[in-house]
Amino acid sequence: MAEKRTVYIVGHKNPDTDSICSSISYAYLKTKEQERRQKRKASAEQEGPAVPDRENQYIACRAGAVSAETQYVLDRFHFPQPRYLDNIGTRVKDMEIRMTPGVDGKISVKDAWELMKTQNVFTLPIIDDGNHLKGLVTTNDIAKSYMDEHDPAIVSAAKTPFRNIVRTLEATMVTGDPEANFEHGKVLVAAANPDVMENYIEPNDCVILGNRFESQMMAILAGAGCIIVCLEDSVSKTIEQIAKERGTTILVTKLDTYNVARLINQSMPIDFFMRSERLMTFEMNDYTDVIQESMLKKRYRDFPILDKHGVYIGTISRRNLMGVRKRALILVDHNEIGQAVDNVENAEILEIIDHHRLGSLETVNPVFFRNEPVGCTATIIWQMFHEKGIDIPEDIAGLLCSAILSDTLAFRSPTCTILDQVAARDLAGIAGIDPEKHAKAMFTAGSRLREKTPEEIFYNDFKTFDNNGVVIGIGQVSSMSQEELDEIEIRIKPFIEKKYREKGLDLSLFMLTNIIDESTAMLCYGEEVDELVKNAFGVRVKDNVAKMKGIVSRKKQVVPSLMDVLNRDQEL
Numbered sequence: 335m336a337e338k339r340t341v342y343i344v345g346h347k348n349p350d351t352d353s354i355c356s357s358i359s360y361a362y363l364k365t366k367e368q369e370r371r372q373k374r375k376a377s378a379e380q381e382g383p384a385v386p387d388r389e390n391q392y393i394a395c396r397a398g399a400v401s402a403e404t405q406y407v408l409d410r411f412h413f414p415q416p417r418y419l420d421n422i423g424t425r426v427k428d429m430e431i432r433m434t435p436g437v438d439g440k441i442s443v444k445d446a447w448e449l450m451k452t453q454n455v456f457t458l459p460i461i462d463d464g465n466h467l468k469g470l471v472t473t474n475d476i477a478k479s480y481m482d483e484h485d486p487a488i489v490s491a492a493k494t495p496f497r498n499i500v501r502t503l504e505a506t507m508v509t510g511d512p513e514a515n516f517e518h519g520k521v522l523v524a525a526a527n528p529d530v531m532e533n534y535i536e537p538n539d540c541v542i543l544g545n546r547f548e549s550q551m552m553a554i555l556a557g558a559g560c561i562i563v564c565l566e567d568s569v570s571k572t573i574e575q576i577a578k579e580r581g582t583t584i585l586v587t588k589l590d591t592y593n594v595a596r597l598i599n600q601s602m603p604i605d606f607f608m609r610s611e612r613l614m615t616f617e618m619n620d621y622t623d624v625i626q627e628s629m630l631k632k633r634y635r636d637f638p639i640l641d642k643h644g645v646y647i648g649t650i651s652r653r654n655l656m657g658v659r660k661r662a663l664i665l666v667d668h669n670e671i672g673q674a675v676d677n678v679e680n681a682e683i684l685e686i687i688d689h690h691r692l693g694s695l696e697t698v699n700p701v702f703f704r705n706e707p708v709g710c711t712a713t714i715i716w717q718m719f720h721e722k723g724i725d726i727p728e729d730i731a732g733l734l735c736s737a738i739l740s741d742t743l744a745f746r747s748p749t750c751t752i753l754d755q756v757a758a759r760d761l762a763g764i765a766g767i768d769p770e771k772h773a774k775a776m777f778t779a780g781s782r783l784r785e786k787t788p789e790e791i792f793y794n795d796f797k798t799f800d801n802n803g804v805v806i807g808i809g810q811v812s813s814m815s816q817e818e819l820d821e822i823e824i825r826i827k828p829f830i831e832k833k834y835r836e837k838g839l840d841l842s843l844f845m846l847t848n849i850i851d852e853s854t855a856m857l858c859y860g861e862e863v864d865e866l867v868k869n870a871f872g873v874r875v876k877d878n879v880a881k882m883k884g885i886v887s888r889k890k891q892v893v894p895s896l897m898d899v900l901n902r903d904q905e906l
Contacts, residue, residue, distance in 0.1 A: 341662040341684060344395040344419050345711075346673035348796050351404045351740035351776075353667040354396055355733035356711040357416055360666055360687060361394040363715065366724050368392075390662070395419035397675045401794055403740065403780025411732035411765070422661050423677030426625065427618040429658045431639055431648040436461035439468055439605025442498040444597070446604045447476055457636035459646050460608045467615065467638055467646045469608035479607045480599065486520035489540065489598060492606035493517050496560075496583060502601035503587045503594055506567065508574055510560070510583030516540060519559050523595055528552040542594050547573065554582045562598075564591045615640050618647070623677065626655055667711040669693045669703075672798040672805075687714055690889055694800055709749040712737035716757040731764035736776060743812065743849050744773035749890040774814075777849060781813040783822050788829035791822060792844070799893060801900050807837065810845040810888050819846045819855065827857060827878065834859040841866070841896075847886050856880045856892075870895040 343361045345353025368390060394416040400408070408415060436459040437446065446458055450473060460469045485491070493515045500507055519538030524531050528548040535541060537557035543549045545566045550573050553561045560583040563569055567586055577584050587594060615638045616625050629637060629652055636649040660682040663675075669686050670693035671678060678695070685702040686695075689711050706714050712734040719726050726734070738758040742750035745758075762769045783791055796809035809830075813819050823846055834842035841860035848854070857878055858867055864875040873880050885891050 338389045338391040339662060341390045341392050341664060342395050342419055342422065343392060343664040343666060344397050344416075344422075344675060345666050346397060346668035346670070346797065347675070348398045348793050349396050349404070350401065350667075350795050351407055352710050352712055352737040354400060354404050354416060355407065355737040356666040356687070356715055357394040357396070358413060359712065359715050359730050359734050360664065360718075361392040362727075362730055363719060363722070363724060364390070364392040364664075367722055370724070392664075393417060398793075401780055402782055403776055406776055406779035407733065407736040407740075410736075411729045413729065413733065419675055421621065421676040422663055422681040424622045424658050424661055424680065425618065426616050426620045426622065426639055426650065428661060429622065429650055429654045431650055431654075432636070433648045434459065434636070436465060436467070436646045437604070439608065440495055440498070440603045442502050442601045443476055443479060443604055443607070444502050444600035445498075446471060447473075447600075450476075455636065455649075457634070457649060458604070459638050459649065460605055460610075461646050465645045467613070467640060467644065469605065469610035470613060470638065471604050471608040472635070475607045475609070479602070486522060489521050489602055490516050490519050490538075492602040494602045496585075498601040498603065499562075499598065500585060502597055503562065503585065503589060505562065505585040505587035505589075508569055508584040508586055509577045510585075514583075516560060521595075521598055523591060524549055524553060525591075532556045540598075542591055542598070544591065551576070554580055558582055560585065562587065562594055564589060564594055613638070616650070617642060621677070622655060622658055623680065629655070665695075666715075669695045669705070670797070670799065671695045672800055687711055687718075689714060691893070708751050709747060709754040710738045710741035712741070713751075713754050713757045716761060717753075726761070726764055728765050731761040732767060735761035735765055735767065735769065736772065739769060739773040739776065743847075743852075743886055744770065744777075746849065746852055747887045747890070749887045777812070777814055781811075781815065781818060783811060783813060783818055788826045791826055792829055792833060797888075798839070799897075801897050804840045804900055805838075806841040806843065806896065807834070807839045808843045808845065808888055808892060810847060812847040812849050812886075814849050816848055816851070819848060822846060823855060823857065823879070830857055831859055831878075843892070845885075845888060845892065849886070852884060852886050854882045854885045856882060856885075866896065866899055870899045 343357045345357050396416045396418055397420060400415050434453055434455050439460045450458060456473050458471050459467055460471060462468055495515050496510060497512045519540060521540045524541050524543040531552045535553055535556035535558055538559035540560040541553040541558045542562045543553060544564055547570060550561060554577055563586045565588060567588060569584055569586060614628060614632055617640055636651050638649055639647045641647055660680060663681040663683050664685040665683060666687045668690060669688050683697050683701050688705045689708050704714060708714060716734055735758050738754050742754050745755055758769055791811055792809055794811055796807060799806045830842060830844050841863055844857040846855045858875050858880055859878060867875050867880050871882055873882055
């Protein structure tokens with residue numbers, strides 16, 4: 335069975351109750367719809383060949399902090415907060431990671447080269463016993479070790495294990511310790527007569543020689559630490575006995591002197607050539623758009639991947655970036671790029687379920703896009719449950735009903751339609767709640783604004799809108815207490831003026847909405863904002879405040895009126 339693909343369902347940044355509840359409910363609907371399809375498929379397969387069908391795992395997410403109102407709803411119907419998702423960009427874990435095995439740093443250059451050929455890789459990670467990355471060695475490093483080194487003492491400088499020498503030369507150890515290292519002396523070939531050898535053999539040297547008894551004896555007596563006897567499979571008992579007495583290691587091989595001299599450097603441990611400083615490594619959760627810049631600056635073929643504990647996992651190359659699969663996404667309650675999670679343009683958007691105006695978001699491929707002029711996204715999802723014939727459980731009904739009551743201000747908002755009211759009352763019946771009582775409890779829980787900082791209030795429900803390059807930020811809080819709203823106005827004014835300049839907005843508006851009176855005091859900042867508000871709503875701005883009776887909806891009343899005036903001005 336193919337691995338399930340994760341599809342994230344998420345609303346806008348600074349999510350409201352509709353955004354959160356619709357995400358959870360739609361994830362439930364999509365999961366149930368898939369389960370029903372799987373049952374039908376299983377039934378059909380009994381009568382014919384199986385048809386491949388990739389399964390999805392639908393996960394509800396949030397793109398910001400949950401408000402007090404939304405938290406009340408989640409607690410009331412026993413749901414945890416959805417997973418936080420602030421960036422939908424692809425990560426290293428979405429790439430095809432090559433599981434190149436890490437190797438012990440003491441393996442020989444020859445074994446490392448053979449492993450590279452077998453694995454068809456250009457880089458080998460060197461790891462310790464805990465699988466932590468110690469360094470890297472590349473084919474270039476191995477080539478340099480073979481071509482550039484002329485120091486006859488390099489084999490001992492590398493502290494080459496004798497077991498590596500035995501394996502590389504296909505030799506047999508007659509005397510000595512296979513777990514010891516060749517750590518002192520140089521490597522030389524004893525081509526001269528035995529009576530001359532004592533002039534150039536120094537203590538601890540490794541001497542490559544033939545099967546002549548006199549040469550072997552002279553090398554041992556001259557203090558050689560190791561002798562390698564070529565074209566043989568044994569030595570005399572006398573040589574073996576004297577070598578043991580003097581602590582000389584004897585290796586015998588059927589290879590000739592030329593091949594032994596050629597291959598012995600390949601017995602050196604690979605960690606002698608590895609690079610261990612300033613390694614460029616990545617973690618599974620690193621975003622590909624970030625690592626791509628780093629990868630382009632380095633001329634390496636492969637880059638190691640580590641987990642958060644520094645444990646080696648595998649490698650990636652620049653080529654893997656080309657084949658990375660975008661993360662799958664379903665958007666609910668918005669279709670504005672400025673309100674979406676970061677990197678949304680690099681995601682594979684599968685669906686959009688919304689009740690707002692058409693925004694600035696573009697997709698590469700056609701998507702399922704359902705947009706209806708109702709007061710709440712949850713109303714659309716309620717319809718989809720009925721259209722697909724899937725029962726709505728009590729807890730999901732509670733979420734959807736809460737979302738409708740929140741977005742329509744308990745049916746007081748001008749965005750509220752007859753369909754919203756029908757949906758909410760149907761859902762309230764399933765959930766076993768009284769709409770009016772539940773709405774009051776929900777709004778009360780959400781209007782504890784005195785306990786919040788100006789920043790928390792400002793970002794509680796803040797959205798940006800782009801109209802032909804004019805960027806407008808509009809925030810909103812609602813309360814049933816005018817006294818609370820008046821207090822918030824005093825506290826938040828300095829903060830809004832500061833943020834308006836910091837965020838580089840052309841206009842910054844903040845709505846303080848009284849649910850009971852169905853009125854709004856709108857704080858206004860920006861060049862020519864007074865004239866804009868006057869033309870859009872017919873009211874004057876005094877001390878950065880416009881008092882507006884009957885204005886409660888940002889979506890249906892404020893945004894359309896502002897956009898209409900801005901578009902008229904641009905036409906002129």
